[in-house]
Amino acid sequence: MHELDPANLVRSGEGEYVAAPNGLQIVGCDQYPDHGNTKPEAGSQWLLTDLRAGLDTGLQCLSGLGPMGRLHPYHEYQAHRLMRLFEDREPKTLRCVKDAMFATAVATSPKGVATDDPLYRVLRQVGHPGIVIDTYRVAGILSRQYDDQTYRDFFHLAEAQIIEHRYGQPLRPANLHRYQDRASLLFHETVHWLGHEHSAIYPDVTSLYEACCFGGSDYITDPAINRAHAETACAILKDDTLWSNAYHPYRQMRIWHLKGYDRFKARMRADFDP
Numbered sequence: 531m532h533e534l535d536p537a538n539l540v541r542s543g544e545g546e547y548v549a550a551p552n553g554l555q556i557v558g559c560d561q562y563p564d565h566g567n568t569k570p571e572a573g574s575q576w577l578l579t580d581l582r583a584g585l586d587t588g589l590q591c592l593s594g595l596g597p598m599g600r601l602h603p604y605h606e607y608q609a610h611r612l613m614r615l616f617e618d619r620e621p622k623t624l625r626c627v628k629d630a631m632f633a634t635a636v637a638t639s640p641k642g643v644a645t646d647d648p649l650y651r652v653l654r655q656v657g658h659p660g661i662v663i664d665t666y667r668v669a670g671i672l673s674r675q676y677d678d679q680t681y682r683d684f685f686h687l688a689e690a691q692i693i694e695h696r697y698g699q700p701l702r703p704a705n706l707h708r709y710q711d712r713a714s715l716l717f718h719e720t721v722h723w724l725g726h727e728h729s730a731i732y733p734d735v736t737s738l739y740e741a742c743c744f745g746g747s748d749y750i751t752d753p754a755i756n757r758a759h760a761e762t763a764c765a766i767l768k769d770d771t772l773w774s775n776a777y778h779p780y781r782q783m784r785i786w787h788l789k790g791y792d793r794f795k796a797r798m799r800a801d802f803d804p
């Protein structure tokens with residue numbers, strides 16, 4: 531992934547950079563990741579650095595060369611597909627938005643976006659393959675979209691604070707999550723490019739890859755708890771019976787359920803920091 535070197539970034543327009551030579555476009559990311567940049571190109575450089583780190587760790591892990599050991603060959607094939615996608619010159623877009631959605635990041639799918647998808651409005655700003663990142667959510671900045679009542683009752687802000695938040699410096703309350711492992715976040719989004727969607731009924735490879743390859747969840751601080759969830763995720767990714775049936779969705783769905791793997795995400799969520 532040497533072509534994703536921040537040194538290869540070229541300015542292509544107002545707030546737009548291209549990672550030459552592979553045509554990865556970065557748009558509007560001047561304030562990635564935490565609204566603390568002073569140079570206009572800094573955000574795109576950070577983003578590219580995080581993406582490259584995510585791909586390095588993620589692809590190595592899926593190929594069975596990471597510290598978590600060999601996974602089922604099905605995942606090696608997913609790594610291969612993702613690598614092909616990045617080698618391809620087809621344009622790929624990473625776009626940043628500021629306080630425009632509830633999600634931290636979303637990715638397009640080769641299946642397209644349904645118009646009733648709550649994220650349709652942001653996702654249509656990028657073609658496939660594309661990722662939209664909300665720097666307010668990454669940085670843990672309180673949204674400016676709520677009404678005064680919500681700020682008073684929910685966030686316990688005084689009138690002067692509400693005015694400052696709306697028109698001055700937006701607040702970053704300590705209890706709003708600030709994304710730590712951004713490499714993991716970006717890798718997660720690129721996995722969606724392969725057509726893998728979140729599901730409770732079918733194996734959720736995107737979530738499993740994140741948990742196994744990136745050491746648990748960004749929403750859990752305790753290292754021992756994170757390690758346990760990562761090990762569970764990797765064990766699922768090594769299950770021969772489950773992944774040998776990857777092309778038999780019905781059979782695979784039954785195994786996923788019978789082995790109790792469908793409870794993995796809920797268990798991990800139960801361990802999220804308060």
Ligand SMILES: [Zn+2]
Pocket residue numbers: 718719722728736
């Ligand atoms: Zn996702």
